[in-house]
Amino acid sequence: MKALVFAAGLGERMRPLTDHTPKPLLEAGGRPLIAWHLQKLAAIGVREVVLNTSWLAPRFPEVLGDGARWGLRLQYAHEGDTPLETGGGMLHALPLLGEGPFIAVNGDIWTDFDFARLPREPAGDAHLVLVDNPDHHPEGDFVLDADGRLHAEGGPRLTFAGIGVYRPSLFEGWRSAVGDAPGANEEPPRFRLAPVLRAAMARGRIEGRRHAGRWTDVGTPQRLDALSRELDAGR
Template sequence: MKALIFSAGKGERMRPLTLHTPKPLLLAGGKPLIAWHLEKLAAAGVREVVVNTSWLGEQFAPALGDGTRWGLRLHLIDEGPMPLETGGGILNALPLLGDAPFLVVNGDVWTDLDFGTLPDVPAGDAHLVLVDNPAQHPRGDFILHPDGRVDDDGDAARLTYAGIGVYRPAILDRWRAVIGATAGAAAQPPQFGLAPLLRHAMGQGRVSGQHHRGRWTDVGTPERLAQLDAQLQSPHG
């Protein structure tokens, strides 16, 4: 399986830290956030990883090299001055990701999840990792049913999407019809989010998920980064 790490965001909520460093390269526990993902991906048997970049993208190659230190082959894709968002980022990376299902990870989260617990092939178009709702996102995102199905319709308790999932390329097959006539869809290359495609697939019963009850942090502010760094630097990790 191949993987894509989203690393193109501007990290505006993390300023001033991200004025000179892209968010995935900020240090936590003595190493860049993205390095934690690369270690876990390699341990799970992933051998090729695509990293999409935009803001301060020139810093990734010197920081990561070609991936051999993790036993990986890295492909860096520069999206230009404007990030293509999550859906556009996947679409832009598909030539490198290929025709098989691939793993997607947000570059600005940290987790102790074993990526080896994820399915190599999702039952439908996507398999999502969901976590308990953090304080900054109390309402959650999606409903995880007892049978493993994930959807966005109903009054049941919701969990938060962890920014980690396994996707089939087919989730993008009809992206123009789902997204509609937006400025981003007309751009070259297209710029659009993944959420509408996920909700469309959920409506067809084609999204499954799992609840990760371990550690997970959305490293979205300097304060949360400092908290994570202190936890990882402590004797108990």
């Protein structure tokens, strides 16, 4: 099984920390955020990982190399100076990910979620991990029903953790899902993943699970500092 780690964001809310360092390479607990993911992916038997890059792209191979220290083979899917967002970035990386299901993880989160709990074969087009809504995102994203299906409407809602398993089939008909969103008609196309997921949810093709453990969206310097202090205290 292969994996994709999203690492192409501009990190604008993290400046000045991201002026010279991409957000996934910022350190917490003595290692880059992305290194926590790479270690966990290697531990469950993943051997090939694709990183999509844009802002300060050369810094990734400088810091991570070819992945050999984790027993991985890293490939870099460079998107140019303007990131393709989550949907466009995943679509752009598909040729490197193959035809089977793959794991995708946001490079700027930290969690104690055990990646071994992810299904190797999702029942539909994707299996997403959800968490309780954090203070900075109280409205949540999706509804998880008693049968493990996800819905775009209704309540109560949970927050998408930025961790999932996807099939390439998710992108069949993606153009109708994103419509005329800015960037969708460019080459390569640039669009968010959320509309594609919502369209698949309407067809009953997305399942999920709730993670009740630790999870942080490292979106501000304050949250990075809090995470660093928490991890340092636990070492």
